[in-house]
Amino acid sequence: MKNREKRPESISIAPLRVDVHSHLLPALDEGSKNVEESLELILELRNLGFQKLILTPHIMAGFYPNSPNKIQQRLLILREYLEERNIDIEIEAAAEYYLDAFFMKELLSKNDLLTFDSEDGKKYLLFETQHLHEPKHIFEAIKRIVRKGYTPVLAHPERYNYLQRDRLLVHQLYETGLLFQVNINSFSGYYGNAARELAEYLSVAQMVSFLGTDCHKQEQIEMLQKTMASPMYATVLRAGDILNNRV
Numbered sequence: 001m002k003n004r005e006k007r008p009e010s011i012s013i014a015p016l017r018v019d020v021h022s023h024l025l026p027a028l029d030e031g032s033k034n035v036e037e038s039l040e041l042i043l044e045l046r047n048l049g050f051q052k053l054i055l056t057p058h059i060m061a062g063f064y065p066n067s068p069n070k071i072q073q074r075l076l077i078l079r080e081y082l083e084e085r086n087i088d089i090e091i092e093a094a095a096e097y098y099l100d101a102f103f104m105k106e107l108l109s110k111n112d113l114l115t116f117d118s119e120d121g122k123k124y125l126l127f128e129t130q131h132l133h134e135p136k137h138i139f140e141a142i143k144r145i146v147r148k149g150y151t152p153v154l155a156h157p158e159r160y161n162y163l164q165r166d167r168l169l170v171h172q173l174y175e176t177g178l179l180f181q182v183n184i185n186s187f188s189g190y191y192g193n194a195a196r197e198l199a200e201y202l203s204v205a206q207m208v209s210f211l212g213t214d215c216h217k218q219e220q221i222e223m224l225q226k227t228m229a230s231p232m233y234a235t236v237l238r239a240g241d242i243l244n245n246r247v
Helices: 035-047 068-084 101-110 138-147 167-174 184-188 193-204 218-228 231-238
Strands: 052-055 090-093 096-098 123-128 151-155 179-183 210-212
Touching (some): 138 151, 184 193
Parallel strands (some): 052 090, 096 123
């Protein structure tokens, strides 16, 4: 396995100003149903200290057939809604792509993908997989994503059953250059004990590159308030080089 750049032993705690994963663009997936609900949740996230939100609706053939154009149009509507009410928060749009044949053959080949970008020009591509079994071509998919010029980011790895069962596979994926985005609420057990244990493992191993709210609804906000106020969360921020504030 190739060596990854060593993370610092510890870092000073910087408040998380940027959220890279949420479902707050209205009426695109199972997240916000309308702009009023989006506004309510965005205000809650702003109260938690977020100054910028990268909204990432699902793109999944047969379930959420969203396109970059549709997502950008919905972003403009939401921005206008916030501006009219003098809500001072930055919102951008990317997407959470589902890794399947449609993504590989159609979306990735066209090279028309929504990403969130770093200050130094890296294009981060957020994707998810099925939960139960390791996707057959995940290593090839990562190689193809990298060849296209993107930096692949796996959404909430701690929630996948196949990774909860296989720590070796976790390390093998990480050594490809894949980055991990862990959900903040996983550290409080919101998604179950197995997800919490893997989230903690990734944090201790300094393998967490991004944290995300993965916010869909008010219930998750209430858990975020508890998690982000906990000593455990401060430990997570200290544990490695979290990249959120650089995008």
